[in-house]
Structure formats: structure tokens, C-alpha cells
Amino acid sequence: MEEKKRMPFKGTxxxxxxxxxxxxxxxxxxxxxxxxxxAAQDIYGYLPIEVxxxxxxxxxxxxxxxxxxxxxxxxxSINPKGQxxxxxxxxxxxxxxxxxxxxxKIKELLGIDVGECTPDGKFSLDATRCIGACGLAxxxxxxxxxxxxxxxxxxxxxxxxx
Amino acid sequence: xxxxxxxxxxxxxxxxAGYTILxxxxxxxxxxxxxxxxxxASQTGSCRMCVVEIVGARAxxxxxxxxxxxxxEVLTHSPKVKQARKSTLELLLSxxxxxxxxxxxxxxxxxxxxxxxxxxxxxxxxxxxxxxxxDDLSPSIVRNNNKCVLCRRCVNVCKNVQTVGAIDxxxxxxxxxxxxxxxxxxxxxxxxxxxxxxxxxxxGALTEKDNTADVFDAIADPEKYVIVQTAPAVRAALGEEFGxxxxxxxxxxxxxxxxxxxxxxxxxxxxxxxxxxxEEGTELIERIKNGGKLPLITSCSPGWIKFCEHSFPDFLDxxxxxxxxxxxxxxxxxxxxxxxxxxDPKKMFxxxxxxxxxxxxxxxxxEMEHEHLRDxxxxxxxxxxxxxxxxxxxxxxxxxxxxxxxxxxEATGAGVIFGATGGVMEAALRTVADVLENKNIxxxxxxxxxxxxxxxxxxxxxxxxxxxxxxxxxxxxxxxxLDSIRSGEKQYEFIEIMACPGGCVTGGGQPxxxxxxxxxxxxxxxxxxxxxxxxxxxxxxxxHENPDIVLLYKEFFGEPGSHLAHELLHTHYTARNxxxx
Numbered sequence: 001m002e003e004k005k006r007m008p009f010k011g012t013x014x015x016x017x018x019x020x021x022x023x024x025x026x027x028x029x030x031x032x033x034x035x036x037x038x039a040a041q042d043i044y045g046y047l048p049i050e051v052x053x054x055x056x057x058x059x060x061x062x063x064x065x066x067x068x069x070x071x072x073x074x075x076x077s078i079n080p081k082g083q084x085x086x087x088x089x090x091x092x093x094x095x096x097x098x099x100x101x102x103x104x105k106i107k108e109l110l111g112i113d114v115g116e117c118t119p120d121g122k123f124s125l126d127a128t129r130c131i132g133a134c135g136l137a138x139x140x141x142x143x144x145x146x147x148x149x150x151x152x153x154x155x156x157x158x159x160x161x162x
Numbered sequence: 163x164x165x166x167x168x169x170x171x172x173x174x175x176x177x178x179a180g181y182t183i184l185x186x187x188x189x190x191x192x193x194x195x196x197x198x199x200x201x202x203a204s205q206t207g208s209c210r211m212c213v214v215e216i217v218g219a220r221a222x223x224x225x226x227x228x229x230x231x232x233x234x235e236v237l238t239h240s241p242k243v244k245q246a247r248k249s250t251l252e253l254l255l256s257x258x259x260x261x262x263x264x265x266x267x268x269x270x271x272x273x274x275x276x277x278x279x280x281x282x283x284x285x286x287x288x289x290x291x292x293x294x295x296x297d298d299l300s301p302s303i304v305r306n307n308n309k310c311v312l313c314r315r316c317v318n319v320c321k322n323v324q325t326v327g328a329i330d331x332x333x334x335x336x337x338x339x340x341x342x343x344x345x346x347x348x349x350x351x352x353x354x355x356x357x358x359x360x361x362x363x364x365x366g367a368l369t370e371k372d373n374t375a376d377v378f379d380a381i382a383d384p385e386k387y388v389i390v391q392t393a394p395a396v397r398a399a400l401g402e403e404f405g406x407x408x409x410x411x412x413x414x415x416x417x418x419x420x421x422x423x424x425x426x427x428x429x430x431x432x433x434x435x436x437x438x439x440x441e442e443g444t445e446l447i448e449r450i451k452n453g454g455k456l457p458l459i460t461s462c463s464p465g466w467i468k469f470c471e472h473s474f475p476d477f478l479d480x481x482x483x484x485x486x487x488x489x490x491x492x493x494x495x496x497x498x499x500x501x502x503x504x505x506d507p508k509k510m511f512x513x514x515x516x517x518x519x520x521x522x523x524x525x526x527x528x529e530m531e532h533e534h535l536r537d538x539x540x541x542x543x544x545x546x547x548x549x550x551x552x553x554x555x556x557x558x559x560x561x562x563x564x565x566x567x568x569x570x571x572e573a574t575g576a577g578v579i580f581g582a583t584g585g586v587m588e589a590a591l592r593t594v595a596d597v598l599e600n601k602n603i604x605x606x607x608x609x610x611x612x613x614x615x616x617x618x619x620x621x622x623x624x625x626x627x628x629x630x631x632x633x634x635x636x637x638x639x640x641x642x643x644l645d646s647i648r649s650g651e652k653q654y655e656f657i658e659i660m661a662c663p664g665g666c667v668t669g670g671g672q673p674x675x676x677x678x679x680x681x682x683x684x685x686x687x688x689x690x691x692x693x694x695x696x697x698x699x700x701x702x703x704x705x706h707e708n709p710d711i712v713l714l715y716k717e718f719f720g721e722p723g724s725h726l727a728h729e730l731l732h733t734h735y736t737a738r739n740x741x742x743x
Contacts, residue, residue, distance in 0.1 A: 049343070049344050052343070053741055053742075056740075056741055057740055057741070061327075062321060062326070062327025062328070062330065062352075062741065063327070063343040063352075063741035063742075064321075064327050064328055064329050064330035064332075064341075064342055064343045064351070064741075065321065065327060065330045066343070067330065067332060067341075067343035067344060068330035068331050068332045071332045071333045071334070072331075072332075072333070072334045078344075
């Protein structure tokens with residue numbers, strides 16, 4: 001139950017206003033939670049406790065139920081995306097070529113798990129399916145940059161460029 | 163009523179339309195095993211333990227949710243059914259912490275019973291097991307997800323019956339678990355500590371925080387003067403732990419057992435209930451006479467109090483400022499009683515035996531002290547008391563019936579009915595009627611506020627004035643009632659609310675009853691009967707006629723609602739966030 005450090009919530013009044021309008025338009029409708037969550041993720045980029053609490057209170061649905069829905073569907077994220085979005089390909093070719101080890105190394109270097117973001121908001125980490133660059137396996141992407149034929153030892157050097 | 167004819171295992175059965183196959187089978191004397199099913203609380207058909215074969219149907223069906231239909235033929239124990247159930251159970255057990263010997267629910271676990279009944283002799287599936295962290299940060303409830311079978315009975319009770327929703331199913335697939343939002347400890351959530359999840363749990367995944375060691379330690383400490391008090395509802399259910407029929411009051415044996423456990427004094431929280439009536443009754447009369455905030459709402463149930471603080475903060479001024487009976491009694495023991503008997507209150511250790519786990523949280527609230535003396539030092543549940551009795555080699559059934567200690571030996575019938583829904587209301591009306599009419603009224607029983615209906619209403623005419631009262635038990639009913647007041651639809655002068663459905667007799671700290679017994683018994687009514695019968699037998703049935711209470715006010719407090727009474731017996735409340743602490 002130990003609390004992990006996370007990026008502080010930086011929602012603005014304008015974003016809150018937008019969310020409130022969405023909630024208002026769905027009030028009293030059955031099955032409102034999922035469309036409202038989609039809208040909220042569009043507004044904020046992710047669904048932290050502050051946003052989920054606003055939705056829970058606005059729609060009169062327990063926060064635990066909202067959280068249950070958010071963690072059930074993979075398209076919802078409770079963590080923000082970083083300035084640099086790292087994607088490690090876990091497609092068959094990359095995996096066979098050791099991308100699992102690379103993922104572990106990145107987790108260790110950044111101190112975050114898959115789906116999370118560093119507390120300073122710089123890097124976020126995702127595991128992806130095949131990105132179609134099997135010839136370069138194992139492959140990692142950082143925003144639009146592609147890094148291929150990686151070894152575990154390359155990772156730290158690459159990060160230092162960002 | 164429309165009736166439906168069907169065949170179960172070749173036997174012709176006729177039951178009302180709308181019955182499930184499970185209910186029809188039970189009427190025909192056939193037990194279908196269940197796990198996620200719990201009468202009135204949970205019918206999801208998700209565990210597949212109750213699957214049956216319906217002749218001609220493609221797949222096996224869940225009997226707990228499948229409605230009977232004319233002419234169907236059901237097989238409840240065909241080889242196909244038995245194999246399906248067994249495989250499902252084996253899979254469940256493959257990811258279950260099977261440390262039964264050291265589990266608090268050993269011999270009282272529905273999973274264990276199923277395992278025996280379905281003939282599981284080995285676990286053929288050896289796979290990954292998820293190790294979950296145990297959440298024991300709440301003063302009331304411990305959650306051990308390693309013992310959870312994801313049946314969702316707790317979720318359904320918490321969300322649908324109590325309308326609290328502190329826990330839900332999170333994540334998906336193998337990673338699924340029951341958790342609070344963001345996996346926060348229960349103590350950081352809007353959990354009200356009612357413990358109805360514990361009563362609903364078929365396994366040892368949800369249990370009370372065990373404080374029996376603290377009590378044994380205190381008793382063994384020669385420096386400490388250890389006083390125990392027992393809530394009214396405890397006597398109505400403790401016997402079940404020792405083989406008595408549901409609804410057998412065991413007051414005398416309980417007092418005897420407590421004495422043999424080594425407590426220095428054995429008292430009855432019913433006396434605290436009588437004090438509560440003096441204070442709360444006075445508060446009601448004053449609010450009515452002086453145009454104070456109405457309706458006045460009772461404050462004995464700590465689960466209800468926390469619920470109000472989270473979900474209805476606009477009603478905090480409606481709450482009676484009275485502490486709950488055991489807190490009041492604790493404060494009286496460490497002041498009046500200590501002084502009278504020359505005891506050092508710092509060396510006193512007051513233990514409350516309660517049908518409730520929310521009382522553990524309540525006793526630790528910072529308001530619950532006076533001059534740095536905690537009103538109550540430790541709270542144990544009815545279940546924990548039973549455990550202590552067993553661990554001490556006391557043969558409960560062979561004990562003589564003994565009385566509580568003097569003073570406070572005899573509380574009133576009004577005090578004893580506090581343990582059932584409507585009881586606090588009835589006890590208060592008995593005293594308020596006498597005070598307002600300024601004479602001894604013959605009417606004692608207010609049947610309109612008794613019984614297990616979710617919300618009860620009555621208008622009582624006292625001294626030419628109509629007093630509109632309402633009683634709600636179970637927080638879902640409390641929510642309904644308060645919503646109707648908020649919207650202006652209803653008006654009342656006095657309301658009783660208890661957090662647990664049925665009131666304290668079916669509180670979260672009471673002996674655990676399995677799903678089958680729930681189907682066969684009206685637990686709320688049967689346990690309540692034990693209290694009402696004790697009330698009928700009581701020599702004194704009105705709180706203000708209790709001679710110990712009369713003396714207490716004469717020698718110590720002066721008047722109900724006096725300055726000293728406010729210091730020791732009253733409290734205040736705090737608005738909380740809706741979904742977090």
C-alpha cells in the first residue's frame with residue numbers, strides 16, 4: 001500500500017469547466033460513466049484521482065466503481081503521458097531478440113512501471129505490440145525517434161540525449 | 163399467486179412464479195451449493211457453483227438467478243453438474259491461500275465447506291499464485307485478498323445494500339481484485355466500518371481487527387483495573403457461537419463467562435443506553451420546545467455517523483450530540499464510578515464487547531476522551547469474545563446464570579431493546595412521553611416502530627402534540643429517508659438510524675452466519691426477539707425509572723444536559739470528503 005511518487009495534478013479551471021459541462025449533459029442518463037471518462041481523458045490526457053473524484057461526485061457513482069471501470073479498460077490511463085513517450089516493442093520478433101530485458105532495464109533506470117510516468121513528467125513508459133520494424137529488432141521508440149538493434153547497455157546513453 | 167410446476171431430480175415441485183431454481187430446490191429439500199449468492203444482498207450468478215442441468219438446454223445454468231418455468235426438468239446433481247462444479251472449485255482453490263489451520267474462519271468458511279461437500283481431495287492445478295498485500299491499517303476491518311475468491315458479496319453489500327461503495331472489483335482477468343479506489347487503504351476511503359462486508363464474506367478475506375491480545379494483556383496486568391461492558395445485542399447472538407439456537411438470549415452465562423475470564427468488574431452497556439435516553443430525550447424535548455434543529459437524529463451507531471459525515475454533511479446539526487451508550491458509560495466509569503470507589507482512573511482499563519466493528523473506530527476518535535482519559539480503552543466484537551471464552555477453557559454451556567455487578571446491576575427493558583432497529587426510538591418515547599405529560603404513562607410498547615421493514619414511520623401524540631417519527635436501518639434505507647427530507651417531501655421531529663440492516667443484532671461484529679442459514683432464518687427478527695423478550699421480563703422498562711440512573715444524576719450530573727453532562731457525555735462531528743477520509 002505504499003504510495004508511489006506521482007506527477008502533481010495540474011488541472012486548470014478551464015479544464016474543470018469543460019468537464020463539468022460534459023457531466024451536466026450526461027446527468028440522469030444510464031451508462032453515462034464510460035462516455036464521460038472518454039471525454040475527461042480527452043480534456044486532461046489521463047484520469048488521475050482528482051478527475052475521477054469530480055466524475056464520481058458529479059454522476060453520483062462511487063469512486064471505487066469509477067476506478068474499477070478505469071482499471072478494467074486498457075484505453076483509460078490513470079497516469080499522464082510524459083514529455084517523451086517511450087514505447088518498447090514486445091512483438092514476437094523483438095521479444096525473441098530480448099526486448100523484455102530492455103524493458104526491465106528501462107523500468108530500473110526510470111523507477112517506473114509500464115503505464116506510468118516519472119514524477120517530473122519527462123518520461124512515460126508503454127509496452128507496445130509489433131510496430132512493423134522487425135528487421136531492427138529489438139526496437140524502442142521515443143516520441144517519433146526509432147532506436148533499433150538495441151542492447152541493454154545502450155539505453156542509458158540514449159536517455160541522456162533527452 | 164401464479165404457480166409453476168417443474169421437476170427437480172424427477173420430483174414434481176410446485177412453487178410461485180418468480181422463484182429461482184435455487185429457491186425451488188430448497189423448498190423441495192434439495193441443497194444446491196452456492197458461493198457468490200447471498201439472500202437479499204448478492205445474486206450475480208458469477209461463481210458457477212450452483213450450476214444445474216436443465217434437460218434440453220444447451221449449457222449448464224446458474225440456479226441462483228435462473229427463474230423457474232412451467233414444465234422444465236432440472237438435474238441438480240448429475241455427473242456432468244458435479245464435475246463442472248468440482249473443476250470450477252479446484253480452479254478457485256488453485257489461487258487461494260489455503261492456510262486454513264491458522265485462518266480466523268477455520269471451520270466456519272463456506273469455501274472450506276464446499277471443498278468438503280464437493281469432494282475435492284487434491285488441487286490438480288498448480289499455477290502462478292498472486293501475492294497480495296494485507297490491508298490492516300483500519301482500526302476495524304482487515305482485508306486479506308489472498309483469501310478472496312472474488313465472489314463480490316462484499317461489493318454488493320457495500321454498494322447496493324449500504325450504498326457506501328468503498329470497494330469494487332478493479333483490474334481485469336488474473337489481476338482482478340476487490341479494492342478501494344486507487345488501491346488506497348480502507349482507512350483512507352469512505353468506508354464507514356460497519357463490517358457488513360465481513361458478515362457477507364464466505365472466507366477469511368474480510369475480518370475484524372483482532373484486539374483479543376490487548377484484552378488478555380490488560381487482564382494479566384496486576385496494575386490495571388479492568389472493567390468490561392457488554393452491548394445489548396451481544397447477549398442475543400453470543401450463544402450461536404456455542405451451539406445455541408438463533409435467538410437464544412444468554413445474558414446470565416455471558417456475565418458468568420466474563421467473570422471467569424478475569425475481568426475485575428462486569429457491567430452492562432444497557433446502563434449506558436439508559437443514560438443516553440436521559441440525555442437524548444432531554445435534547446429532543448429542548449429542541450422541540452425552543453425551536454431547535456429538527457428532526458433530531460440518533461447518534462448511537464458509529465457506522466451511521468461516519469456515513470453522515472461523508473454523504474450527508476448538511477445533516478450534521480441534526481445529529482444528537484450524545485456519544486453512543488458505551489462511550490458514555492466508559493466516561494461515567496472513569497469519573498463517577500472511579501471517584502465513588504476510590505479508584506485511580508488512569509489505572510482503569512475499560513473494554514467494550516460490541517456487536518459492531520465500527521465501535522473500534524469510534525472508540526479511537528480523538529473526541530472520545532475527557533481530561534486525557536480515553537472513555538473506552540479497547541473494543542472487541544461478539545466473535546472475539548467467543549474466541550476468548552474458547553481459548554480460556556470455559557465450558558460456556560455448563561456455566562451458571564450470573565448477574566452483572568453492583569451498582570448498575572439491573573438496567574431497564576428500554577436499555578436492552580437498543581440492540582434492535584426501532585429500539586432506541588421506543589426507549590426514547592417511553593421517557594419523553596412521561597416527561598412531557600409530567601406523569602407515569604401506561605403505554606410502554608410502540609409496535610409501530612418495531613419490525614424489520616426498511617423504513618418505519620409513525621405519528622405519536624404526546625401531551626397534545628403530534629411527534630412525527632421515522633426509523634431506518636441499513637444505510638441504503640437511511641439514504642432514502644434523508645433524501646426524502648432533503649427534497650422537502652417528508653418532515654419529522656425525531657429519527658432513529660442504525661447502520662446495519664436489522665440494527666445491532668445483525669451488526670458487523672456478530673457471529674457469522676452462512677448463506678444457507680440466511681435462506682432458512684429471518685436472522686434480524688429472530689435475534690431481535692431475544693431482546694424484546696428480555697424487555698418484557700424486565701422489572702423496570704423506562705430509563706428514567708432506573709434507580710442507578712436516578713442516583714447518578716442526583717449525586718453527580720445534576721440534571722440531564724447539565725454542564726458536566728455535556729463535558730462527559732456529548733460530542734461533535736466533522737464533515738468529511740464524500741469518497742475519501
